[in-house]
Amino acid sequence: MAEVLQEKDADEWAYRGEGAVNLVLAYCGSSPSFAGKVLRIQKVSNKVSKYENHHSALTKDERLLWGKFEGIVAACTREIAEQMYVQKVMCPLLGSEHVDAGIRILVSREFLKAVEHKVLLQRPAWRVDAAKVNPLCDSVLVIADHSIFPSVRGILKEDFCLSVEIKPKGGFLPTSDFIAEENAVKKRITRFKMHQALKLRDGVISQISKYDPLDLFSGSKDGVQNAIKSLFLTPQNNFRVFLNGSLIFGGMDGAADCVSYKVDQAFQDGIKRVIVAKDGMHSKYFLELVTETVMKSGLLNLLLEVQKLDAIDIEGAIHAYYDFVSLPCVVCRQKGENKLSGRYSLIHSMSKHEKLKVVRDYLISATGKDLSMMISFRPRKSMDVESPHRSVLLKSINQTFDYKASFIDLDMKPLKKMEYYYDLDQKIVSCYIKMVKEDEAIQNGVGIDGSLNSYIERKG
Numbered sequence: 001m002a003e004v005l006q007e008k009d010a011d012e013w014a015y016r017g018e019g020a021v022n023l024v025l026a027y028c029g030s031s032p033s034f035a036g037k038v039l040r041i042q043k044v045s046n047k048v049s050k051y052e053n054h055h056s057a058l059t060k061d062e063r064l065l066w067g068k069f070e071g072i073v074a075a076c077t078r079e080i081a082e083q084m085y086v087q088k089v090m091c092p093l094l095g096s097e098h099v100d101a102g103i104r105i106l107v108s109r110e111f112l113k114a115v116e117h118k119v120l121l122q123r124p125a126w127r128v129d130a131a132k133v134n135p136l137c138d139s140v141l142v143i144a145d146h147s148i149f150p151s152v153r154g155i156l157k158e159d160f161c162l163s164v165e166i167k168p169k170g171g172f173l174p175t176s177d178f179i180a181e182e183n184a185v186k187k188r189i190t191r192f193k194m195h196q197a198l199k200l201r202d203g204v205i206s207q208i209s210k211y212d213p214l215d216l217f218s219g220s221k222d223g224v225q226n227a228i229k230s231l232f233l234t235p236q237n238n239f240r241v242f243l244n245g246s247l248i249f250g251g252m253d254g255a256a257d258c259v260s261y262k263v264d265q266a267f268q269d270g271i272k273r274v275i276v277a278k279d280g281m282h283s284k285y286f287l288e289l290v291t292e293t294v295m296k297s298g299l300l301n302l303l304l305e306v307q308k309l310d311a312i313d314i315e316g317a318i319h320a321y322y323d324f325v326s327l328p329c330v331v332c333r334q335k336g337e338n339k340l341s342g343r344y345s346l347i348h349s350m351s352k353h354e355k356l357k358v359v360r361d362y363l364i365s366a367t368g369k370d371l372s373m374m375i376s377f378r379p380r381k382s383m384d385v386e387s388p389h390r391s392v393l394l395k396s397i398n399q400t401f402d403y404k405a406s407f408i409d410l411d412m413k414p415l416k417k418m419e420y421y422y423d424l425d426q427k428i429v430s431c432y433i434k435m436v437k438e439d440e441a442i443q444n445g446v447g448i449d450g451s452l453n454s455y456i457e458r459k460g
Helices: 007-012 060-065 078-094 109-119 125-130 181-187 191-201 221-233 264-272 282-297 299-307 313-324 330-335 352-370 417-442 448-459
Strands: 013-018 022-027 037-045 103-107 131-133 139-144 162-166 239-243 246-249 372-379 390-394 399-408
Touching: 007 013, 007 109, 013 037, 013 109, 022 109, 060 352, 078 103, 078 139, 078 299, 078 352, 103 109, 109 131, 125 131, 162 282, 181 191, 181 417, 191 417, 221 282, 239 264, 246 264, 264 282, 282 299, 282 372, 282 390, 282 399, 299 352, 299 372, 299 399, 313 330, 313 352, 313 417, 352 417
Parallel strands: none
Antiparallel strands: 013 022, 022 037, 037 131, 037 139, 103 139, 162 239, 162 372, 239 246, 372 399, 390 399
């Protein structure tokens, strides 16, 4: 690979998409070194905020938090620390075969400026308003493009690859004794479903998702199939489909709500290139294929174990956080609790090491709740030809596919974000409870699911 990407090299990278933290570019040039790769370029907020410019290295408390993992603390920039986090923390937990920590390569400021200019008109307006390419970066991350199957000479033009990106979200209900009695609904309704009510109230979405993460993580084929179908019907930013790396279904700009989805002809034409079936049946078999592969891949079992590192919920972990960073416990003060004799005294009396572990495990779990799964398929042309990839047989059409399954967007969460997680959690629960009470005042005896449906109808 080139030692330093220069201004002229920007022409060989095309806009693929972006999240809150990184811009993603796919390689479209002719160099074998970069074939099948994407760049993750760090962004920086257009607003002045010490929390949003991630160019600085870890804080003193973060160095203590991640001290047991070689390489993270020694990193001279946060970007390098985040790469080491993926390599040292997430790879062992999720499996190195499913995670690509990538490599960092140097870039010139001229390259970053050229990229910023090139992709400006392709970026969603709200993303442009929020952040720009970080001009202070001296390196970017190169990782595998999980939406395609690379070959020695790049991508074979006659091959078609269909990829699905899924954001699973939190897949279990908390049982922590530290959840306040008034928030007990958290033990019955998933965070994702409650968050939908808040997003609807705030106008972030216009329609409640039919998806329930408990279905996806149920371990049953019927449950997974129902989850995939629900994601397909209400994708929001949780379900996207690509053909050879180009988006053909799902939200165009990464927003939680998108009134125009790329469905219609592009999607139908795309799946027809991969799935052999009668007209009108391709979507059905596509969803079956995704279900079968999700079940066979084993990704969800690995992911659930990571998510369950959140053992005492944010309502418990926040107390460990305040003690760990040597600050007065704001939550105890708000609730009028005595740290040493109140209901949270068990946490406040933990050793420094135990509190560290609670906070660290919570932040690792947060990565697991925010990441995406990318599953890519291509038709197996001949069973006689040896393939380095695993295969799945879709019995309903007797067609075999190569597939690869990966985790992406494994961002390390800033320690300071613990306070944000707690505040958002309380906001979500408060909004949901208020919505239920408002509905019960109108309809006596209607359960929570009915309440949500009624709330949706009233909003509509």
